[in-house]
Amino acid sequence: MDPLFGNEFMNLTSMDEIQDRGTIRMTSLAEGLTTQSSEAHSISADASCSFGLDDSTSRSSGCVDTDILSSPELEASCSSTSRALWPRVFCVPEFSFDAELKLEQGNAAYKEKGTLLTSDPELKSQILEGLIQEIVRYKIYVTDKDLNTVGEALISKHPCVTETSLKIKLASYCTHLRKLGWPEVVVDSVTHKPGGKSSAAFANKRPRRSEVNYCPPYPVGESKDSLETLRVELLSDVKKANNREVVRMKMEKTFAYRRHEVVCDTPIISDFQARWSALFEVSEINAEFKPITTMPLQFRFLSQIDVLSDKLTKVFKTRGGQIGRRLQNVLEPMDDVDLVHECIIKGLCVYLNEDPSNLVTEYVRSPEDIGIVIEGQRVLQDLDNCALAAAKLFGLMYTLNLTYPPELKYTFEVLQKLVMELEGNSLSKKAQVLKNRLYE
Known part of the structure; x- marks a missing residue:
């Protein structure tokens, strides 16, 4: 301090900046x-x-x-x-045990043969859910550039993975939060705007800076x-x-x-x-x-x-x-x-x-x-x-x-x-x- x-x-x-009994x-x-x-x-x-x-x-x-x-x-x-x-480098979270096992096997096959992993619906859902939970630690409204950094981090850690439909999943998650009454998304909903006007007709109330x-x-x-x-x-x-x-x-x-x-x-x-x-x-x-x-x-x-x-x-x-x-x-x-x-x-x-x-x-x-x-x-x-x-x-x-x-x-x-x-x-x-x- x-x-x-x-x-x-x-x-x-520098350590010299620390004062005696400083915090x-x-x-x-x-x-x-x-x-x-x-x-x-x-x-x-x-x-x-x-x-x-x-x-x-x-x-x-x-x-x-x-x-x-x-x-x-x-x-x-x-x-x-x-x-x-939002972090400078997005940290991909650990997924469930079975998901990590499948990804480990997929990464090994990619390294040996160059083959991409064909994600089954359950694995894909687990990956998306894990990424969403990590993303909302930082923000709800994510830009395309932010999503690109998440995708790059995921592929860097698990090169066997292909597409993830992350943007669609995040939009669905925002709808879920709105139903739960989370204020940051509720305040920007159509029902909370004058006359129920759409976002195009009435400016958004969401983080911008x-x-x-x-x-x-x-x-x-x-x-x-x-x-x-x-x-x-x-x-x-x-x-x-x-x-x-x-x-x-x-x-x-x-x-x-x-x-x-x-x-x-x-x-x-x-x-x-x-x-x-x-x-x-x-x-x-x-x-x-x-x-x-x-x-x-x-x-x-x-x-x-x-x-x-x-x-x-x-x-x-x-x-x-x-x-x-x-x-x-x-x-x-x-x-x-x-x-x-x-x-x-x-x-x-x-x-x-x-x-x-x-x-x-x-x-x-x-x-x-x-x-x-x-x-x-x-x-x-x-x-x-x-x-x-x-x-x-x-x-x-x-x-x-x-x-x-x-x-x-x-x-x-x-x-x-x-x-x-x-x-x-x-x-x-x-x-x-x-x-x-x-x-x-």
């Missing part, structure tokens, strides 16, 4: 649980700098760390449904009424002194209730802030982002900007033309070490041919006050610097289930996929070009 960043877990690059956590990479170590935006009114979203921001219309919830009670209640980030816990079930033993009672208690708890631990525990316990409200009801920011005032604290944005993505927000964001800053600066300086001249002006304050992060973030906007003034707006009234504005509502203030504000704004995109603003869609894509490394396999042309140049 790094005490300088609210005891967020950080990735170690460390071991994570198995083999299991794929890797700890990878708004809608016009302005940085705010009343401030020299404020980040925010104006009223034109469109709400989402459907738009690794594995310690998702820290309290023992919540961990116990959610252990069967908690998920992890590598959200691991997009719309989780309520904790075991809790109901909407009991969690609403906790929400009301939080309104007074947050005003009491030395009450941080009580607030933290109740915020953890009401996480699923809050996600249902954000995803299903898409409330306006002013109403949501009034109902969940405890959420709009710097530390709570970190805490809320963690169970949604299983990844720490603040430390990951700022440390990755540090890691990429030299490469990004080099790429920026090679850019010519009008954009190159704009980049020179943006990078000029980098001599001040406190402004390096801010210059890099603004430089990303310019390099991607987007206007950084849509993200950061500077005022003259109070240079020391840096805050975040969303839909005209000031949600955070008195932040230390613009880079921290950018990190929190990115976190609020997930916390409030906001869509990226059209004027900054490439900047936020790069922050998500190249900086935070959340689902970075599918990139737009602009983001892909930048990635290629970073690693030339």
